[in-house]
Amino acid sequence: MDNKINKSFVYGVSVSGNNFTDRVKEAQRLKMNFENGLNVVLISPRRMGKTSLVHRVQEIVDKKIIQTVYVDIYDCRTEYDFYNKFAAALMKQTSGKMEKALENVKKFLVRLTPKISFMPEPASDYSISLGITPKEYSPEEILALPELVAKRIGKHIVVCIDEFQQIGEWSDSLTVQKRLRGVWQHQQNVSYCLFGSKQHMMTNLFQNKRMPFYQFGEPNYLQPIPTEDWIPFIKTKFKEKGLIINDEHVARICEIVQNQSSYVQQLAWNVMLNTKDVVSDKEIELGISDLLAQCTPLFMEQTGALTTYQLNFMRAIIDGQHNQWTSKEVLEKYNLGTKSNIDKLQKTLIDKDFVEKRADGIYLADPVLQLWLQKQ
Ligand SMILES: Nc1ncnc2c1ncn2[C@@H]1O[C@H](COP(=O)(O)OP(=O)(O)OP(=O)(O)O)[C@@H](O)[C@H]1O
Ligand SMILES: [Mg+2]
CATH class of the missing domain: 1.10.10.10 (Winged helix-like DNA-binding domain superfamily/Winged helix DNA-binding domain)
Known part of the structure; x- marks a missing residue:
């Protein structure tokens, strides 16, 4: 993330740089998996830090041998929505500059006329829409693309698919899953990191013997960041603002939200806003009631049903x-x-x-x- 202001605490979006703490072991493990071409499945409850962790691993992998491609399929409603997003991400992220991406589309997807749109921020960014339909390309042809590109660029490609559980919602999902697995398991120069939020859906896709993706990759259950790692992180953030918080109060923040990453940052931020110089029990309590107030509209809606x-x-x-x-x-x-x-x-x-x-x-x-x- 491009932070022009130095935000103390960030929540609700994936985090990077000095808003990302710890996860050293998990990041190393994933890095090794990526670099050794192993498929990975990453599962955790919501807002624990999957997306942030995968982005971190994208930064630290050996870029001489590995090219990562990240695609979030949350808004893909159909199989072909997915192929479009998948192929566009592949073309863009393995090419860099727009001219190069267009050149590669011409090379690998001759039957298409891609559309480019420019992003407001940052100015050089763009998105490609390919408009793939079954008329132009079969699923197998699209799924074969990463292997072709990998050979072409001389690197191993790791395709990271976020919100993968979405696939379970598509019509004829089982057939699609069989299709993907059938192609993916034979690729030599491509591996996949599949992760997503709805834990029960992810578990069903990957742990159920009757499902095509059963034992597809190494399952990783992302654990909460332990309190001892939050302590230095949060203390430093307070110190940067000339404020003091002791270990016990950080531990209390973690305990209240059971170390759920996003809530830890949100509550720490609430506490900070309530603090003049030194955090006492009072500021913690104020932070908690602010948190409850912030969540009330959503919780009312959720429990109302x-x-x-x-x-x-x-x-x-x-x-x-x-x-x-x-x-x-x-x-x-x-x-x-x-x-x-x-x-x-x-x-x-x-x-x-x-x-x-x-x-x-x-x-x-x-x-x-x-x-x-x-x-x-
Ligand atoms: N390593 C980390 N260090 C500090 N904070 C983190 C870390 N990982 C996650 N967080 C906190 O959790 C929030 C959610 O992170 P992220 O979006 O990566 O989680 P996720 O598991 O992908 O969430 P979702 O289930 O919504 O997809 C971040 O905004 C941040 O506040
Ligand atoms: Mg996420």
């Missing part, structure tokens, strides 16, 4: 219930309806990303929503 049973289920979790859902006591205590209700309740709440399954039971996915519900 829930049924009473679903809300009861979430309240039970907040109360410390994570297992034994079908026991008579639990069903009665939390008013969850009948035994047969439970499966459906769980499934819907997981699908909607409200709750997640961990090794030892069911938990709320969003620590701030949890706090918010507790205060209601």
